[in-house]
Amino acid sequence: MGVEPKKIIEVKNVRKIYRMGNEKIYAVDDISFDIYEGEFCCLLGSSGSGKSTLLNLMAGIEKLTSGQIIMKGQPIHKMNETRLARFRQKYLGFVFQSYNLIGTMTALENVELPLVFKRTPKKKRKTMAKEMLVKVGLKNRLQHKPKEMSGGQQQRVGIARAFVAKPSIVFADEPTGNLDTKTTMEVMNLIREIARDNHQTIVMVTHDQSLAEYADRVIRILDGKVQSIETIKEETNVEEENNGVVGDTADSNCVN
Amino acid sequence: MRISDLIKMGLRNLSRRKARTGLTVLGVIIGTISIVIMVSIGIGMNNSFDKQFMENGAMTVIRIEQYGSIIDDEGNWLGSKEQVLDDNLVDMVRQVDHVKAVAPVLDTSAMLYSGKYETYISLRAIGHEAFAEFGYPELISGAYPTAENNRSVVIPSYVLENYFYNPNSRNYETVAIDPKEDELIFKFNEWRYVRNERKKEFKLDLTNVAIMEESDNWEHNSYVYFDMDYYKEIYTQYANTLKLEDRKKAMAELDTYSYIMINVDNIKNVTQVQEDIEALGYVTYSEMQYLEPLKQTSDMLQMVLGAIGALAMMVSAINIANTMVMSIYERTKEIGIMKVLGCLVKDVKKLFLFEAAMIGLLGGIVGIALSYLASFAINKYGGPLFQTLMQSSGVYDVGDAKFSVIPFWLPFLASGFAMLIGVLAGYFPARRATKISAIEAMKTDS
Numbered sequence: 026m027g028v029e030p031k032k033i034i035e036v037k038n039v040r041k042i043y044r045m046g047n048e049k050i051y052a053v054d055d056i057s058f059d060i061y062e063g064e065f066c067c068l069l070g071s072s073g074s075g076k077s078t079l080l081n082l083m084a085g086i087e088k089l090t091s092g093q094i095i096m097k098g099q100p101i102h103k104m105n106e107t108r109l110a111r112f113r114q115k116y117l118g119f120v121f122q123s124y125n126l127i128g129t130m131t132a133l134e135n136v137e138l139p140l141v142f143k144r145t146p147k148k149k150r151k152t153m154a155k156e157m158l159v160k161v162g163l164k165n166r167l168q169h170k171p172k173e174m175s176g177g178q179q180q181r182v183g184i185a186r187a188f189v190a191k192p193s194i195v196f197a198d199e200p201t202g203n204l205d206t207k208t209t210m211e212v213m214n215l216i217r218e219i220a221r222d223n224h225q226t227i228v229m230v231t232h233d234q235s236l237a238e239y240a241d242r243v244i245r246i247l248d249g250k251v252q253s254i255e256t257i258k259e260e261t262n263v264e265e266e267n268n269g270v271v272g273d274t275a276d277s278n279c280v281n
Numbered sequence: 282m283r284i285s286d287l288i289k290m291g292l293r294n295l296s297r298r299k300a301r302t303g304l305t306v307l308g309v310i311i312g313t314i315s316i317v318i319m320v321s322i323g324i325g326m327n328n329s330f331d332k333q334f335m336e337n338g339a340m341t342v343i344r345i346e347q348y349g350s351i352i353d354d355e356g357n358w359l360g361s362k363e364q365v366l367d368d369n370l371v372d373m374v375r376q377v378d379h380v381k382a383v384a385p386v387l388d389t390s391a392m393l394y395s396g397k398y399e400t401y402i403s404l405r406a407i408g409h410e411a412f413a414e415f416g417y418p419e420l421i422s423g424a425y426p427t428a429e430n431n432r433s434v435v436i437p438s439y440v441l442e443n444y445f446y447n448p449n450s451r452n453y454e455t456v457a458i459d460p461k462e463d464e465l466i467f468k469f470n471e472w473r474y475v476r477n478e479r480k481k482e483f484k485l486d487l488t489n490v491a492i493m494e495e496s497d498n499w500e501h502n503s504y505v506y507f508d509m510d511y512y513k514e515i516y517t518q519y520a521n522t523l524k525l526e527d528r529k530k531a532m533a534e535l536d537t538y539s540y541i542m543i544n545v546d547n548i549k550n551v552t553q554v555q556e557d558i559e560a561l562g563y564v565t566y567s568e569m570q571y572l573e574p575l576k577q578t579s580d581m582l583q584m585v586l587g588a589i590g591a592l593a594m595m596v597s598a599i600n601i602a603n604t605m606v607m608s609i610y611e612r613t614k615e616i617g618i619m620k621v622l623g624c625l626v627k628d629v630k631k632l633f634l635f636e637a638a639m640i641g642l643l644g645g646i647v648g649i650a651l652s653y654l655a656s657f658a659i660n661k662y663g664g665p666l667f668q669t670l671m672q673s674s675g676v677y678d679v680g681d682a683k684f685s686v687i688p689f690w691l692p693f694l695a696s697g698f699a700m701l702i703g704v705l706a707g708y709f710p711a712r713r714a715t716k717i718s719a720i721e722a723m724k725t726d727s
């Protein structure tokens with residue numbers, strides 16, 4: 026890993042204003058920060074603070090009102106639907122709170138889906154999907170439909186689907202919101218491990234303070250604004266110290 | 282997405298709501314059957330029509346008659362007009378575009394004698410070329426007159442078998458005459474002109490007789506045919522036996538014809554040629570002109586039938602559109618998820634179009650299969666109903682006709698059409714599906 030950490034997402038003065046009749050809601054209000062390659066970044070805030078909106082803006086799912094979002098050097102906010110779709114195929118993965126698996130498809134087919142859209146040849150994508158499902162511990166559930174699996178298992182399928190195409194960035198909005206504490210821990214560890222193995226960037230949204238400890242960096246959001254950015258220090262080993270350097274640079278971005 | 286994946290996904294979506302898909306397909310099936318059956322009945326009607334009118338009537342023949350009938354557009358007789366038909370007119374008619382052959386015709390009456398038997402006959406003189414040009418029936422024996430041998434006299438077998446009788450017998454029973462064995466004497470009618478007492482009566486011993494087989498056309502069965510030149514020759518001989526003043530009158534008959542037959546190169550041009558000749562100031566007659574109004578009625582009936590089919594198809598198109606819209610409502614979230622996972626807009630569109638087209642195609646194929654059954658049933662059991670239907674459009678001779686005919690191209694056309702209907706009906710719903718935002722995937726409330 027280089028000394029200078031590489032910016033993978035740049036959020037610059039981003040605003041999202043919803044109009045409800047005459048009222049304006051500043052869901053995201055002039056937010057700027059950077060996310061670095063390979064880090065696990067957590068957007069933490071209470072309900073209604075604007076974290077989901079921010080994540081959707083970063084992923085190009087929603088159009089911003091003003092500002093810029095640069096991902097892998099490309100202005101996401103300027104892309105049309107087709108370019109965005111191709112960008113997602115290549116670089117992005119998603120984990121959802123309610124899993125969002127397709128009910129009529131088996132676990133294997135669900136995991137294959139991003140590769141189907143990407144036109145990956147049949148044989149290759151089957152192998153990739155299987156490998157991924159094995160990695161999340163579901164090698165005995167390949168042919169199961171979502172309904173036949175527990176919440177934790179479904180979210181594992183969701184994680185396999187998010188990572189199967191080897192994306193550079195995986196977005197996760199409350200990925201454990203529907204899970205109990207024990208399953209939450211398993212799922213969080215899984216996400217972190219897979220991401221770390223492949224040096225993938227994670228952007229996770231949560232309202233749960235306790236999940237912040239899985240992250241390398243926590244960005245606190247309050248009323249559509251960045252409240253603070255802090256780097257989590259873990260038990261020291263060589264790699265963590267390197268991350269510390271990243272944290273220091275990030276700290277200088279701190280608003281408060 | 283790859284085509285194979287698109288197909289697989291589309292079929293999966295269709296099969297997950299089997300009842301709804303089935304009902305929509307049923308709509309298309311009904312629409313397809315209506316269209317195929319209606320078109321097939323139209324074709325069946327046309328076929329019977331053609332059979333009746335094209336085969337026995339010489340549909341390309343126009344006549345200019347000495348006493349031309351004046352007919353209105355509906356085919357009603359309004360009166361007649363006497364017109365002079367001479368060689369001058371024959372030459373003029375030959376100049377008209379699309380005229381293939383022209384034959385002036387002289388009709389008169391005469392007598393045939395065979396021993397104690399005799400009969401009155403209608404005599405028709407035409408140029409020997411006309412026998413080939415206007416399609417006369419086959420001969421049982423002998424040959425039609427030719428340039429080399431124009432002395433052949435053609436007598437229908439019907440005349441030989443049914444006309445001759447003994448005028449001195451009590452019941453006038455007819456006998457059959459065989460020209461090979463019995464003598465045949467030809468004379469012109471005595472009552473028309475007065476003979477010069479000093480001259481011998483004109484008689485012609487017919488030795489060169491050709492026998493025409495019996496035909497469906499009454500005209501061919503009742504005339505004795507002479508070549509025009511030969512006729513003029515014997516007529517002149519006959520006229521020479523008449524008193525001086527009658528001789529002149531009789532010879533004048535050769536100058537004007539009874540009617541002129543015209544053969545047109547193509548059935549499509551008959552009306553045009555008729556108009557051109559009428560422009561010269563002559564009234565014409567053709568089978569076509571009677572056929573035209575009947576044809577129009579038949580065409581209209583077919584159009585009505587077609588419209589019924591089209592209506593049924595339109596209902597099924599609305600049905601497909603409705604199904605697709607419902608399906609999109611149901612799958613809003615799913616489409617959002619697909620988009621977030623990188624599905625291209627055009628693939629979403631293709632997916633929905635494919636599903637709609639499949640409903641159309643499936644309905645089309647099943648509909649065609651059932652149409653063959655329905656067509657079979659109509660031909661077998663639909664007789665009484667369709668007989669009346671066809672008679673109302675001028676086809677009387679239904680006999681062994683088929684009421685419903687499915688030509689080889691109809692199934693392809695119909696299934697293609699059904700698929701097209703599906704695609705068209707699915708187009709706007711599909712476009713709507715592409716407008717669904719990826720944000721739908723992020724909503725947690727459902």
Ligand SMILES: Nc1ncnc2c1ncn2[C@@H]1O[C@H](COP(=O)(O)OP(=O)(O)O)[C@@H](O)[C@H]1O
Pocket residue numbers: 043044045050051052070071072073074075076077078079
């Ligand atoms: N589509 C929308 N229309 C109007 N207001 C919205 C919409 N989406 C979000 N909001 C508002 O924006 C604010 C932030 O919402 P959200 O990003 O979902 O918060 P969080 O995910 O932190 O709970 C809230 O006040 C919410 O009511």
Ligand SMILES: [Mg+2]
Pocket residue numbers: 076077078
């Ligand atoms: Mg949220």
